[in-house]
Amino acid sequence: MGTATSADATLIVGNCQAGVQLASTLRELGDTAPIILVGEEPHLPYQRPALSKAFLKGEATAASLTFRTPEWFVRENIELVTGEQITDISRDADGGTAVGAGGRVFPFARLALTTGATPRRLALPGADLAGVCYLRDADQAASLHRSLGSAGSVAVIGGGFIGLEVATAARAAGKQVTIIEAAPRLVGRAVGETTSDFYLQAHRRRGTTVLLNAGIVRIAGENGRVTGVELAGGTTVPADVVVIGVGVLPRTELAERLGLEVSNGVVVDSRAVASDGVTVAAGDCANTPNPFTADYGNGNLRLESVQNAVEQAKTAARSLLGLEADYRTVPWFWSDQGDLTLQIAGLSAGHDSTVLRGDPESEKFAVLYYREGRIIAADCVNTPRDFMAVRNALTRGLNIPPEAAADLGRTLKESAVPRVPA
Numbered sequence: 001m002g003t004a005t006s007a008d009a010t011l012i013v014g015n016c017q018a019g020v021q022l023a024s025t026l027r028e029l030g031d032t033a034p035i036i037l038v039g040e041e042p043h044l045p046y047q048r049p050a051l052s053k054a055f056l057k058g059e060a061t062a063a064s065l066t067f068r069t070p071e072w073f074v075r076e077n078i079e080l081v082t083g084e085q086i087t088d089i090s091r092d093a094d095g096g097t098a099v100g101a102g103g104r105v106f107p108f109a110r111l112a113l114t115t116g117a118t119p120r121r122l123a124l125p126g127a128d129l130a131g132v133c134y135l136r137d138a139d140q141a142a143s144l145h146r147s148l149g150s151a152g153s154v155a156v157i158g159g160g161f162i163g164l165e166v167a168t169a170a171r172a173a174g175k176q177v178t179i180i181e182a183a184p185r186l187v188g189r190a191v192g193e194t195t196s197d198f199y200l201q202a203h204r205r206r207g208t209t210v211l212l213n214a215g216i217v218r219i220a221g222e223n224g225r226v227t228g229v230e231l232a233g234g235t236t237v238p239a240d241v242v243v244i245g246v247g248v249l250p251r252t253e254l255a256e257r258l259g260l261e262v263s264n265g266v267v268v269d270s271r272a273v274a275s276d277g278v279t280v281a282a283g284d285c286a287n288t289p290n291p292f293t294a295d296y297g298n299g300n301l302r303l304e305s306v307q308n309a310v311e312q313a314k315t316a317a318r319s320l321l322g323l324e325a326d327y328r329t330v331p332w333f334w335s336d337q338g339d340l341t342l343q344i345a346g347l348s349a350g351h352d353s354t355v356l357r358g359d360p361e362s363e364k365f366a367v368l369y370y371r372e373g374r375i376i377a378a379d380c381v382n383t384p385r386d387f388m389a390v391r392n393a394l395t396r397g398l399n400i401p402p403e404a405a406a407d408l409g410r411t412l413k414e415s416a417v418p419r420v421p422a
C-alpha cells in the first residue's frame with residue numbers, strides 16, 4: 001500500500017524542462033501549496049539538449065546537466081519524486097488521484113501534465129539488434145556514448161536536428177559516418193531549402209556521407225549485433241552502431257485516461273488549459289494555438305523546443321493559480337553542430353518569399369522568411385546578431401523590409417521598422 005500525500009497539492013507529472021519550470025514559476029508567483037513533481041527517470045531533472053552535443057563528445061557529464069540541486073527542491077518545498085511512473089489517474093473538477101507503478105498514491109487538487117515525448121520507433125527487421133540506439137534520455141545517451149567508443153562506423157537514420165548533431169559528434173570522434181534520410185532534403189520539417197542544402201554541403205565537406213531519398217529494407221546483423229543498414233536498391237551501409245532519429249511522439253497516455261482531447265499531443269488553449277477546463281499541459285506533450293503560425297486560429301501546433309517548454313510552463317503555472325494567462329512568445333530554437341550554430345526565430349511555415357543575407361559558402365548567413373512582405377522567421381547560421389534582431393522585430397511587431405534585409409552594410413536591427421498595417 002502506498003503513502004497518501006496532501007490532497008491540496010499540485011501534482012506535476014513529468015519532471016524535466018517544462019515540469020521543473022512550472023514548479024519554479026508557481027513558487028515565484030507566491031504559491032505556497034504543496035507541489036509534487038514526479039518523473040519516471042531515476043535522475044535529478046536534467047537538460048536534454050546537451051545529450052546530443054557536449055555529452056556525446058565527452059565534454060559534459062549527466063551530473064553537470066542538472067537544472068537544480070536537491071537542496072533547491074527542499075528549500076522551495078517542492079517534493080521531487082524520481083523513478084516513479086504514473087500509470088493511472090482520475091480526476092473531477094475539484095481534484096483527483098494518481099497512482100504510481102510502485103503503488104504510491106498521489107491525491108491532488110491541481111494537475112499539470114508535462115510528460116514530454118518519446119522517440120518514434122522504426123518497425124524495421126533488425127531494429128532490436130544490439131548497437132541500434134535511440135537518443136532521448138540520459139541513459140540512452142550514456143549507452144550511445146559507450147557504443148561509439150569502440151565503433152569504427154556509424155549510420156544515422158534520420159537527417160533531422162538530433163541526427164545531424166549525433167553525426168557531428170561521431171565524426172568529430174573520427175568515425176566513418178553515414179546519414180540516411182528518406183526525404184529529398186535534410187531537416188525538411190524545420191528549415192527551408194537554402195538552409196537544408198547548406199547543411200547537406202557542410203556535412204559532406206566535413207567527411208560525412210549523406211544519402212537522401214534513401215529507403216531502408218532492414219538493419220543487418222550478425223550474432224545479435226548490428227553490422228549495417230541495407231538500403232532499397234541492394235547496397236548496405238556498414239555500421240557498428242546505428243542511431244535512429246526519426247522524430248518523436250507526444251506522451252499522451254495519461255491525458256487519454258483522463259478523457260482529454262488528444263490530437264498530436266494534449267490539445268490545450270492559449271492558457272495551456274486542456275479540454276476539461278482544469279488540467280494544464282505544457283512542453284513537448286502539448287498541442288497549442290500559436291499566434292506566430294500562418295494559420296493562427298485554424299489549428300494547433302506542437303513545438304519541441306526548450307523555449308516552448310519554458311514559456312508554456314510559465315503560462316500553465318499562471319492558469320493553475322487563476323491568473324491571467326496567454327501564451328504568445330516568439331518561438332525560437334537552436335542546434336549546435338560543431339562549429340555551426342543554427343538559431344531559428346519564428347516559424348517559417350506558410351512563407352511566400354525568402355531573402356538570403358550573406359553567403360552560405362562562408363558558413364555565416366541568414367535566410368529571412370516573408371509572408372506578404374512581412375518578416376515571419378529567420379534561420380541564422382553563425383549570425384547571432386541577425387537572430388537577435390529578427391527575434392526582437394517579431395516580438396515588437398516590427399518588420400524588416402525584404403529590400404533592406406540583404407544589405408550587409410546595414411544591421412538588421414537598423415533596418416527594422418514599424419509594420420505597415422495590412
Ligand SMILES: Cc1cc2nc3c(=O)[nH]c(=O)nc-3n(C[C@H](O)[C@H](O)[C@H](O)COP(=O)(O)OP(=O)(O)OC[C@H]3O[C@@H](n4cnc5c(N)ncnc54)[C@H](O)[C@@H]3O)c2cc1C
Pocket residue numbers: 013014015016017018019038039040041047048049050051052084085086087114115116117135136137162251254282283284285303304305306307309332333334335336
Ligand atoms: C538529444 C536532444 C537534443 C535536443 N536539442 C535541443 C536543442 O538544441 N534546442 C532545443 O530548443 N531543444 C532541443 N531538444 C528538445 C528539448 O529537449 C525538449 O523540447 C524539452 O526537453 C521538452 O521538455 P518537456 O519537459 O516538455 O519534455 P521532456 O524533456 O521529454 O520531459 C518529460 C519527462 O516526463 C517523464 N514522464 C513521461 N510520462 C511520465 C509518467 N507517466 N510518469 C512519470 N514521468 C513521466 C519523462 O520520462 C520525461 O523525463 C532536444 C531534445 C533531445 C532529446
